[in-house]
Amino acid sequence: AQKITQTQPGMxxxxxxxxxxxxxxxxxxxxxxxxxxxQPSSGEMIFLIYQGSYDQQNATEGRYSLNFQxxxxxxxxxxxxxxxxxxxxYFCAMREHNNNAGNMLTFGGGTRxxxxx
Amino acid sequence: DxxxxxDPRHKITKRGxxxxxxxxxxxxxNRLYWYRQTLGQGPEFLTYFQNEAQLEKSRLLSDxxxxxxxxxxxxxxxxxxxxxxxxxxYLCASTIxxxxGYTFGSGTRLTVV
Numbered sequence: 001a002q003k004i005t006q007t008q009p010g011m012x013x014x015x016x017x018x019x020x021x022x023x024x025x026x027x028x029x030x031x032x033x034x035x036x037x038x039q040p041s042s043g044e045m046i047f048l049i050y051q052g053s054y055d056q057q058n059a060t061e062g063r064y065s066l067n068f069q070x071x072x073x074x075x076x077x078x079x080x081x082x083x084x085x086x087x088x089x090y091f092c093a094m095r096e097h098n099n100n101a102g103n104m105l106t107f108g109g110g111t112r113x114x115x116x117x
Numbered sequence: 118d119x120x121x122x123x124d125p126r127h128k129i130t131k132r133g134x135x136x137x138x139x140x141x142x143x144x145x146x147n148r149l150y151w152y153r154q155t156l157g158q159g160p161e162f163l164t165y166f167q168n169e170a171q172l173e174k175s176r177l178l179s180d181x182x183x184x185x186x187x188x189x190x191x192x193x194x195x196x197x198x199x200x201x202x203x204x205x206x207y208l209c210a211s212t213i214x215x216x217x218g219y220t221f222g223s224g225t226r227l228t229v230v
Contacts, residue, residue, distance in 0.1 A: 004159075033217055035219075044223040044224065046221075047221075091159050101172070102150075102165045102172055102173045104165060104173070105150075105160075105210075107159030108159050109159050110159050
């Protein structure tokens with residue numbers, strides 16, 4: 001079974017509007033972390049935001065916020081006030097803390113976001 | 118601290134040739150990871166080092182792949198007898214123990230013709 005599922009291969013959003021990118025995950029580990037990365041066409045993975053499984057509040061970083069619904073196993077990324085520079089691939093990733101001595105990340109298949117002027 | 122550096126950025130090679138990629142992590146990061154990303158997909162874990170020790174390898178890492186991290190500093194990933202299916206972006210990332218700040222390099226894009 002897929003551990004990270006991103007069901008939106010591509011999304012359009014109008015500049016200055018908000019957009020939500022979906023991510024669901026599957027784990028039996030009670031301790032885990034969820035990450036969102038942005039990958040522009042240049043290739044580098046840029047860290048956006050992190051949510052720990054025991055965090056009580058949803059994470060926020062500037063225009064990025066993570067809508068964490070633990071019972072539903074979802075960790076959606078919300079980008080407010082979209083900018084043209086937000087056009088990129090976005091990846092959701094998970095790190096399970098037990099049975100993962102190497103702390104590897106497992107990534108979803110990504111969502112391509114295109115911001116329209 | 119200039120981040121994680123990968124070299125080369127692009128590599129085109131003929132099928133059957135050997136290729137080697139290099140990754141220079143952030144100097145104080147003791148953990149180093151290699152991932153492979155095929156077109157339109159998310160990165161997949163290949164292998165990881167803690168200092169100079171290679172502690173885990175994915176099933177994706179066939180016998181044609183070998184990775185080293187001498188002295189716990191830079192790392193190399195070698196692919197022998199390349200195949201067209203090896204065409205992908207190879208990403209390197211580093212972090213510290215218990216940290217959650219993984220820093221990725223810009224990747225090496227390999228094209229096997």
